[in-house]
Amino acid sequence: MTTEPGTRISGRIIRPYTMTGGRSGVGLPTIALEALVAVTPAGMRMRGRFRWEAAEIIAQSRKEIAIVELAANLEVPVGVIRVLAADLRDQGAITIPEPPTETVSDSSDNDYAELLHKVLDGIRAL
Amino acid sequence: MGSGPSERTGLTPVKIVVAGGFGVGKTTFVGAISEIEPLRSEAIITDASAGIDELYPDGTKTETTVAMDFGRISLKHRLVLYLFGTPGQDRFHFMWDELARGAIGAVVLVDTRRIDACFAAIDFFEKRGTPFVVAVNTFHGRRIHEPELVREALRIGPEVPIVHCDARVRVDVQRTLMAVVEHTLERVMSEAAAS
Numbered sequence: 001m002t003t004e005p006g007t008r009i010s011g012r013i014i015r016p017y018t019m020t021g022g023r024s025g026v027g028l029p030t031i032a033l034e035a036l037v038a039v040t041p042a043g044m045r046m047r048g049r050f051r052w053e054a055a056e057i058i059a060q061s062r063k064e065i066a067i068v069e070l071a072a073n074l075e076v077p078v079g080v081i082r083v084l085a086a087d088l089r090d091q092g093a094i095t096i097p098e099p100p101t102e103t104v105s106d107s108s109d110n111d112y113a114e115l116l117h118k119v120l121d122g123i124r125a126l
Numbered sequence: 127m128g129s130g131p132s133e134r135t136g137l138t139p140v141k142i143v144v145a146g147g148f149g150v151g152k153t154t155f156v157g158a159i160s161e162i163e164p165l166r167s168e169a170i171i172t173d174a175s176a177g178i179d180e181l182y183p184d185g186t187k188t189e190t191t192v193a194m195d196f197g198r199i200s201l202k203h204r205l206v207l208y209l210f211g212t213p214g215q216d217r218f219h220f221m222w223d224e225l226a227r228g229a230i231g232a233v234v235l236v237d238t239r240r241i242d243a244c245f246a247a248i249d250f251f252e253k254r255g256t257p258f259v260v261a262v263n264t265f266h267g268r269r270i271h272e273p274e275l276v277r278e279a280l281r282i283g284p285e286v287p288i289v290h291c292d293a294r295v296r297v298d299v300q301r302t303l304m305a306v307v308e309h310t311l312e313r314v315m316s317e318a319a320a321s
Contacts, residue, residue, distance in 0.1 A: 032228055033167075033196075034139040034208045064137050066208060068196055072165035077191070079169060099139045101228035113318065116311040119140055119230065122201025123303050126159070 031082050033068040035096050037061040043093030050093075054084050061094055141208040142306055143225050145251070146235030147243020151263050151293035152211035153195045155235060159299045160197025160209060168193050169221065192221050207303075212247070222250055231257035231306040235293065238262060241279050248280060257310040261291040261302045 039047075039061045047058045053074055060070060067085060071078040088094045100115055144152045156164045168191045195211040210225045226232065234247045244260075251258040262276055273288040287305050291298040 030224070032139075033210070033224065034141045034206075034228070036137055036139050036206070064206075066139060066198070066206075068167045068194075068208070068210075069165065069198070071167040072196075077168050077170045099141075099228055110318070113311060113314050115138070115140070116230065116307055116314065118203040119201065119205060119207065120304060120307045120311065122203055122205050123199075123207070123300060123307065125202055126199065126300055 031067055031085060031096055032099050033078065034066050035099050036064040036066055037070065037085055038064045038095050040092060040095060043088065043091075046091070046093055050088075053080065054088060057081070057084060057088060058093060067096075137204050137206050139206045139208060141210060141225075141229045142303060143210050143212060143222070143229045143232040143256070144235065145212040145222070145232055145244075145247035145258075146263075147237065147240060147247075150235045150237045150240075150243060152235055155233070155261075155291075155293040155299055155302075156195060156197040156209045156211055158294055158296050159199060159303070161200060162198050164195045164197045164211070166193050166195050194221065194225065209303075222247075223254070226251070226254055226256045229256060231259070231310045233302055233306055234258050234260050235291075236260055236262050236276065236280070238276065241276075244280070248282060252282075257306070257313050259287040259289060259302065259305045259309055261289050261293075261305075264290050264292045264298075 037057065039058050043058055044062075047055065050058055053076060056074055057070055060073060065073075067081055068078060070085070071081045074081065085094065085096060089096050100112070144155055146152055153164050170191055192213050194213055197209045199207040199209070201207055210229075212222050212225060232247075232251050234244050234251065236244045248258070248260075250256075260276065260280065260282065262273075276288055277284070277286070287309050289302050289305050291302045293299065
């Protein structure tokens with residue numbers, strides 16, 4: 001459960017912050033753990049330009065994949081993925097639409113109820 | 127929310143949080159229904175971060191790695207349901223806020239042999255206003271605890287659903303997740319009716 005940051009089971013020897021150029025993501029709006037990342041056509045064209053985890057994010061997000069899945073698959077902390085993903089989004093290489101939340105305005109209560117009905121139906125059908 | 131986020135990419139992610147005391151069976155619960163083996167992701171936190179951010183490059187603060195287990199279930203209607211198990215220890219509570227943000231609701235798994243282990247989770251969701259259901263884990267084959275006795279022991283209101291659930295059994299987990307969504311739906315509908 002508790003490991004030294006920077007030492008990974010996989011033997012990673014780069015400290016996580018190195019990949020983000022030392023940036024911590026402080027001050028950036030938090031990207032939800034379940035937010036889905038998808039590569040854009042521009043991102044596909046640019047993919048050779050990226051290194052390390054950024055290249056890996058591009059490769060893995062050819063099919064929509066959540067921030068938290070990228071963190072698990074790449075074996076880096078969620079915060080690192082957030083910083084790199086925000087960069088890639090700013091460059092137009094990926095999209096990260098904001099997931100629906102419970103903090104909806106009054107006018108969209110019906111939308112939220114509709115979403116919940118669909119989720120319920122989806123779970124029932126499993 | 128609404129149709130906006132999904133227009134470009136097609137899939138809409140939703141999530142449900144699975145909470146409870148350490149060792150109560152959260153990862154078992156997630157694994158019973160997830161289409162992937164539960165994965166573990168980590169966040170680096172500091173003693174001082176308390177939800178501000180998990181990454182501090184200056185090294186002046188004590189860092190801890192918090193692990194959370196999660197699973198994924200593809201649903202009809204182009205939905206993807208993520209299930210997040212909360213980190214067990216009380217001192218990671220501020221991570222729960224991040225997990226609860228945007229969640230449809232939560233499952234609080236209860237082991238009746240250690241009923242106090244779930245108090246922290248119930249306190250948290252009550253205070254935050256996150257809809258939750260209590261799922262009494264029948265993992266040990268016993269079902270001697272009447273829902274009303276559990277309700278009394280947990281000091282939860284009559285509106286909180288209590289279900290029995292063997293965390294290893296897919297259909298039990300499925301029913302429990304449906305109970306969460308139904309509970310949230312009822313609340314949304316009654317709020318809409320009241321406004």
